[in-house]
Amino acid sequence: MRAGFPVFRHGDVLATSFTATLKERHGDAVERIPTPQRLVDWLAVNGLAVESCTTAQLELARELRESIHAAATAAAAQDPLPVTAVQVINERSIQGRASAILTPEGERQWRLGSGSCVEDALSVIAADAISIIAGERSGRLALCASSTCRAAFFDTSQSRTRKWCDMNTCGNRQKKARFIAGQRNRSGLSE
Numbered sequence: 001m002r003a004g005f006p007v008f009r010h011g012d013v014l015a016t017s018f019t020a021t022l023k024e025r026h027g028d029a030v031e032r033i034p035t036p037q038r039l040v041d042w043l044a045v046n047g048l049a050v051e052s053c054t055t056a057q058l059e060l061a062r063e064l065r066e067s068i069h070a071a072a073t074a075a076a077a078q079d080p081l082p083v084t085a086v087q088v089i090n091e092r093s094i095q096g097r098a099s100a101i102l103t104p105e106g107e108r109q110w111r112l113g114s115g116s117c118v119e120d121a122l123s124v125i126a127a128d129a130i131s132i133i134a135g136e137r138s139g140r141l142a143l144c145a146s147s148t149c150r151a152a153f154f155d156t157s158q159s160r161t162r163k164w165c166d167m168n169t170c171g172n173r174q175k176k177a178r179f180i181a182g183q184r185n186r187s188g189l190s191e
Ligand SMILES: [Zn+2]
Pocket: 144, 145, 146, 149, 150, 151, 164, 165, 166, 170
């Protein structure tokens, strides 16, 4: 881990793990990929190791990230998909090369094009976003109940009633706030 940078949070859905690299979009935003090297780190952790990353490629990645966020948010709210966001997602999906590989252990891995460039990795993320926004995977797109977050996340819980993008951050904060409010009520300090 590199000191001084916000830590990564891991989800099991690639596209929404990627959109979660910017947190608290409606509060004090936390950028988890502030530098090209941090994007390289994030991609490596997520099975998409690339050789290098330029500032321009980091910009492409962030543009894709915000486009996925916009399209997923619209899909969760059952609004029409934003046209430019869809264009960006499609462009990134088309312009990279990556192949799915089956390991002897029966797991899927991604093999990026010969240069292992950022564009190849982004095409995998874009295709993942397309599959969840198009409703091809079992789950439900939803928006985090935290008013400072409102992240789009993919709910694969049995009951499909998840409220927070992440139990360890947004969910926990809500629980703590409720606990403190409860204590205040008990001690008669509430208004
Ligand atoms: Zn959240």
